[in-house]
Amino acid sequence: MDGTLATVPSAFDVQVLDINDQGVLLRSNVALEVGTHASLKLNMWGSAFVAEVEIRRATPSQGAGPQQVYDIGAVFLSLSPEYRQLIERFAIQ
Numbered sequence: 001m002d003g004t005l006a007t008v009p010s011a012f013d014v015q016v017l018d019i020n021d022q023g024v025l026l027r028s029n030v031a032l033e034v035g036t037h038a039s040l041k042l043n044m045w046g047s048a049f050v051a052e053v054e055i056r057r058a059t060p061s062q063g064a065g066p067q068q069v070y071d072i073g074a075v076f077l078s079l080s081p082e083y084r085q086l087i088e089r090f091a092i093q
Contacts, residue, residue, distance in 0.1 A: 014072070016042065020091060021084050023075040024053065031070045032058050040074070044086050052077040 018025040024040065032038070032055045042049040053074035061071040079087075 014040075017071070019087055021076070021079060021087050023056070023073065026072040026074065027061060027069055028072055029067055029069050032072055034058060037077070038074070044090055047086055049083055049086055051079055051083060 012028060012030045014026040014028045016024060017027055034055055034057060036055045038053055038055065040049075040051050040053050054077055055072060055074050057073040058070050061069050
C-alpha cells in the first residue's frame with residue numbers, strides 16, 4: 001500500500017439552525033474537520049434537496065442534554081436554481 005487515503009461515506013442526522021443561498025448552519029453530535037467536503041441531503045416540504053458543501057467551522061455548543069454537540073458552518077460549493085428557490089421559500093416561512 002502506498003499511503004493513499006481512502007474516504008468512507010457515512011451518514012448522520014443534523015439539525016438545520018439556519019440556511020441561505022450561501023451556506024448553512026447545522027447542529028450535530030458528530031464533529032467534522034474544517035475543510036471537509038460533504039453531501040448535505042435534506043427534505044424541504046417533501047422536496048429532496050442535495051448539495052455539496054465545505055465545512056468552514058465546527059465549534060462545540062451547548063446541547064439540550066449531556067451529550068456534546070457541535071455547531072457546524074458550511075458553504076455551498078454549487079447550488080442549482082431549483083435548490084436556490086427552495087431555500088428562498090424556506091427563508092420566508
